[in-house]
Amino acid sequence: MKTTIGLASASPRRHELLSLLQQPFERVSIDVDERLLPTEAAVDYVQRLARTKAEAGFAAIGGRMPVLGADTIVVIDNKVLGKPVDEADFKAMMQLLSDKVHQVHTAVAIAWQGRLLEQLVSSRVHFAPLSEQMIADYWHSGEPADKAGGYGIQGIGGRFVRYLEGSYSAVVGLPLYETDQLLQQLEAAK
């Protein structure tokens, strides 16, 4: 029988993706500071957040079971795009992404008894040219608000993606192959 793990995530996408791995899990509530540190590189930032979420979750449940945390960021021209705070912020993001290639980094970490199992998955997403009308319509769909970079490849935002180099599930929020590998390492280590 597989070990039940904690999932330190409020993201419905991460819940669905972890379910696809047929992994028994329980949701763990955490509250972490997600701010980028001055001079911190994007890949260091996303990995630190995944690790911090996993460790905070492990502490929150008193170390009863391993806890998985993940984080996704969108990066273009060395700028990290988080979730849009308002429509103006969203429009600025879409103008940056329009007709360009950006990176999506997703980090996964599992904390268990002082140990950490970690993986970073980086993908490149080629965006179509976006008109002002397309951007305005997309904002009013309600989809962009809780998504890093302001779009969801798995939803309406999928129509903006011309080409993906990398992992689709990682862009959505949890890389299935790499997470499965981490869970197998965890089972072997227990």
Ligand SMILES: Cc1cn([C@H]2C[C@H](O)[C@@H](COP(=O)(O)OP(=O)(O)OP(=O)(O)O)O2)c(=O)[nH]c1=O
């Ligand atoms: C780029 C992209 C992001 N996203 C989502 C994945 C993440 O849920 C979100 C990035 O924000 P995160 O801060 O990684 O995660 P979250 O706040 O939603 O959830 P939690 O910290 O509780 O685990 O953006 C998509 O759903 N589709 C996409 O194509």
